[in-house]
Amino acid sequence: MKHGTRREKRLRNRIIATAVLALLIILATTFAGILAPNDPYATSASSIRMAPGAQYPFGTDNLGRCVFSRVLYGGRTTIAATFLLVFISFLIGTVIGMLCGYYGGILDTVLMRLADIMLAFPQMVVAIAVAGILNAGMTGAMVALGITMWVSFARLARSHTFSIKNEAYIQAAFFAGKSDFYIIMVHIFPNLLAPVLTNALTQIGTTMIGLSGLSFLGLGVVPPKAEWGSMISEGRAYIQIAPWAVLFPALATIITIIIFNYLGDAVMDYMEV
Amino acid sequence: MVLLEGKNLNKCFNDKQGYTNALKDVSFSLNKGEVLGVVGESGSGKSTLLRVVSGMIPPTGGSLLYKGEEYTGKRPRKTGEFLQVIFQNAKSSFDPRMTMEKAILENGRGKKDRAEILELLKLVGLEERQLSKRAGELSGGQCQRMSIARAFYSEAEILLCDEITSALDVSTQARVVELLQKLKSDGKLSAIFISHDIALVSMICDKIMVMKGGRCVEQGTTAEVIGSPKDEYTKLLIDSARRQSV
Numbered sequence: 001m002k003h004g005t006r007r008e009k010r011l012r013n014r015i016i017a018t019a020v021l022a023l024l025i026i027l028a029t030t031f032a033g034i035l036a037p038n039d040p041y042a043t044s045a046s047s048i049r050m051a052p053g054a055q056y057p058f059g060t061d062n063l064g065r066c067v068f069s070r071v072l073y074g075g076r077t078t079i080a081a082t083f084l085l086v087f088i089s090f091l092i093g094t095v096i097g098m099l100c101g102y103y104g105g106i107l108d109t110v111l112m113r114l115a116d117i118m119l120a121f122p123q124m125v126v127a128i129a130v131a132g133i134l135n136a137g138m139t140g141a142m143v144a145l146g147i148t149m150w151v152s153f154a155r156l157a158r159s160h161t162f163s164i165k166n167e168a169y170i171q172a173a174f175f176a177g178k179s180d181f182y183i184i185m186v187h188i189f190p191n192l193l194a195p196v197l198t199n200a201l202t203q204i205g206t207t208m209i210g211l212s213g214l215s216f217l218g219l220g221v222v223p224p225k226a227e228w229g230s231m232i233s234e235g236r237a238y239i240q241i242a243p244w245a246v247l248f249p250a251l252a253t254i255i256t257i258i259i260f261n262y263l264g265d266a267v268m269d270y271m272e273v
Numbered sequence: 274m275v276l277l278e279g280k281n282l283n284k285c286f287n288d289k290q291g292y293t294n295a296l297k298d299v300s301f302s303l304n305k306g307e308v309l310g311v312v313g314e315s316g317s318g319k320s321t322l323l324r325v326v327s328g329m330i331p332p333t334g335g336s337l338l339y340k341g342e343e344y345t346g347k348r349p350r351k352t353g354e355f356l357q358v359i360f361q362n363a364k365s366s367f368d369p370r371m372t373m374e375k376a377i378l379e380n381g382r383g384k385k386d387r388a389e390i391l392e393l394l395k396l397v398g399l400e401e402r403q404l405s406k407r408a409g410e411l412s413g414g415q416c417q418r419m420s421i422a423r424a425f426y427s428e429a430e431i432l433l434c435d436e437i438t439s440a441l442d443v444s445t446q447a448r449v450v451e452l453l454q455k456l457k458s459d460g461k462l463s464a465i466f467i468s469h470d471i472a473l474v475s476m477i478c479d480k481i482m483v484m485k486g487g488r489c490v491e492q493g494t495t496a497e498v499i500g501s502p503k504d505e506y507t508k509l510l511i512d513s514a515r516r517q518s519v
Contacts, residue, residue, distance in 0.1 A: 168366035169376075171329065172420075175353035176380040176427065190370050 011270040018263040025256055029075035038066035040073040040226050049242040059244035061235060067245055071252050074226035077138065079256070082207045085142045085149065090200045092146075093153025098184055098192070100154065101161025112158070115151045123148045127210060131219035138221045141214040145207060156199050160192035198271055202264030205257040212253050228253045276340060276463050277303040277326070277356070277431055283334035284321050284487075295321040296332070297487045303431065306460050308453075310478030310495070311467045312510060318487040319467045323435050326465065328352035354382075356431040357424035362440050363416035367408035373419050374404040380427045393422040397452055414445030418452060425461075432464040438473065446473075453477050472514040475499050483507045 028035060038056065044064035052059040058067035100108040118126075127144040134140035164170065165188065173183050214220040215229030223230060228249040235245030284296035295318050303309050311319050324330045326337060328349050337345045339355050357380075360366040367376050377390050391401055397418040408416055417437055424432055434453075438446040454477060456462040468474050474481055474495075481498040483491040483506065491504040502508045 168360040168362060169368045169371075171349065171358065171360070172366045172376075172423075173368075173379065174349035175327075175357055177350050177353050177382050178379070187368050191368070 008270070011266060014266040015263065015270060018259055018266055021259045022263055025075065025259065026079060029072055029079050032069070032072035032076050036066070036069035036072045038069045040065060040069040041224055042066075049238065049245070051242075052244055058248040059242060061231075061242065061245045062238055067231075067248050070226040070231055071228070071248050074228045074231055074249060075252060075256070077221060077225065077227045078208060078211060078229070078253075081138055081142055081211055082204055085146055085211070086200050086203050086207055089146055089149035089203070090153050090196065093150035094157045094189075094192075094196055096150065097154035097157025097159075098161050098188055101158040102165055102180065102184055102188065108158070111154070115154055118148045118151045121148070124210065124213065127214060128217065128219065131214050135219075138211075138215075138225075138227070141211055141220040144214065144219075145210045149203065149207065152199060152203065153196060157192055157196055160195060161188055164188050164191050194271055198264065198268045201267055202261065204264065205261040208253065208257050208260070274305045274340075275302050276305050277465075278338040278341075279322075279326060279335065280338070281335040282322070282325055282332050282337070284318075284325055284330065285333040295487050296325060298335070299484070299487075299489050300335075301465075301482055301489070301492070303463060303465060305430070305463050306457075307480065308457055308462060308464045308466055308478045310471075310474030310481045311465060311484060312469065312471045312474050312481060313484035314469060316486075317484040319469075319484055320435060321487070322484070323358070323433050323465065323467055327356060327358050327433050329358075353427065353429065355429050356433055357427050357429040359417070359420050359424055359432055359434045359437050361436040363420045363437070364408045364411075364413060366420055367416060369408055372405050372407055373411070377404075377419075377423045377426050380423045382427065384426075384428075390422070390426060393425050396425070396456075397422045398448070412445070413441050414448055417441065417445075417449050421452065421456075430463055432462065434464055434466045436468055437466075439468070439470075450476060470514070471499075471510045472517075483510065 042065065044060070047056070047060050047064040049062060050056055050060040050064070056066050056068065058071060061067055061070070096111055100111050123145070126148055127141070130144035130147055131141050134143060136143070170183060170187060173187055178186075211220060212227070212229030212232075215227045216233045218230075218233065221227040221230050223234070231249035232246050232253070235242065235249070239246050279299060279301045282296050282299045283294070286293045286295055299318070299322060301309060311322060313319050321330075325332045328344070328347050328351065331346045335345070336343055344352060367373070371379075374390065378385060390404070394401060394404070399415060399418055399422065403411065403415065403419070411419065421432075438449050441449060450473065453462065453466075457477065466474060466478055471481070478495055480493065481495050482489050483498065483504065485506050491498060491502065491507045498507060499511060502511055
């Protein structure tokens with residue numbers, strides 16, 4: 001018992017520490033307009049590929065744009081798109097999963113076979129193909145990743161709905177005359193929220209890699225809009241002359257992904273305690 | 274006045290081993306203010322009978338009547354208007370995220386009467402402060418009494434009690450039995466009480482139905498069944514209960 005409590009405390013501290021770091025990143029990118037020392041889109045022929053210094057903390061790129069300002073603005077694009085995509089996938093996947101688990105039958109068979117088909121292809125391959133066909137910038141990249149992302153939420157929500165619907169309190173709700181909608185919203189959804197939200201947290205890192213990857217391949221944001229993946233892609237051409245143009249957006253991507261993955265893992269461990 | 278009747282109830286399950294007749298021509302009747310005990314070993318069909326009577330599963334044959342009106346095939350949303358089930362594991366019959374007050378109110382079919390809830394709590398021997406608790410914060414016995422209060426709040430006339438004391442310790446069992454006896458003596462209880470414990474059933478019930486292999490092997494008033502059992506199986510159950518109590 002004492003050991004369990006100590007472990008719980010340790011995990012809680014881990015969650016708080018990583019959540020604070022994640023919040024700092026979110027705040028820094030949200031308030032990029034205030035924190036950025038330079039205009040992220042302003043080109044300057046006199047300051048092309050300048051090394052990091054007082055005026056440009058992360059140096060400048062091939063067009064003389066401030067890398068630090070672009071990393072802040074790029075983070076806003078990447079993080080906002082990631083959160084939006086995870087949220088939409090969570091919503092769609094959870095609703096589909098709950099309906100399949102609750103009603104079963106033909107609806108469950110059809111939707112879960114569709115999910116199986118989605119899982120049969122590697123997510124990134126499908127995303128590249130779809131983003132390439134759509135050719136719609138960041139929205140296209142989000143749709144491309146979202147096509148397969150809802151599946152994990154749906155399967156998780158379905159399996160939890162299956163076990164919850166056999167609980168005696170669901171039977172009690174039937175005897176109370178409650179509708180299917182009421183039972184799903186009041187009894188099932190709140191009771192599966194914790195594991196599904198934990199899954200959402202662990203998906204943030206993967207989604208960020210996916211979106212940055214598509215942007216890196218030129219299938220995400222359209223230049224000159226700042227985004228970490230596209231910044232790495234642009235800087236790649238002159239990496240030997242100005243490595244900072246690649247290093248800082250890459251570091252920002254790696255650090256953010258590690259923090260969100262760590263947060264997701266910590267929350268998952270905490271839920272299992 | 275006959276409240277509930279089951280006539281020639283049959284229930285057949287089709288599983289991997291083939292057809293299983295869980296209920297074979299079972300008939301019973303329950304009068305207002307009466308408690309009918311259903312006893313038998315595991316697999317005798319007691320719980321299947323409860324599930325059929327409550328509408329959780331439809332019977333394969335036979336009919337069910339409430340106040341002379343047939344309700345065979347009606348599902349719990351409808352049957353819940355006149356009967357309520359008290360589950361074996363009372364804790365799991367409450368949403369772990371819901372307070373007791375919300376859970377009781379949920380069973381009121383739109384009725385929001387806190388004064389009545391407080392009265393019911395008094396009746397089952399619980400306190401007002403326990404209304405803000407969740408199932409995990411109450412003991413098994415308290416949850417069981419809370420579920421009786423919840424059932425009464427629904428204004429359903431019949432309680433179907435499924436082994437409601439089997440998951441409780443002896444002293445808590447005694448308190449729940451006392452409560453049921455009190456409700457019965459107040460004329461507030463019409464119930465079917467399912468249990469494997471014939472001694473317990475004889476303390477609460479007016480009538481006893483003994484089941485074996487899906488059949489009703491004996492049925493009568495408690496005095497008849499306990500005093501002069503006719504079936505060998507009933508005698509065996511009574512003997513084992515006596516041996517256990519020695």
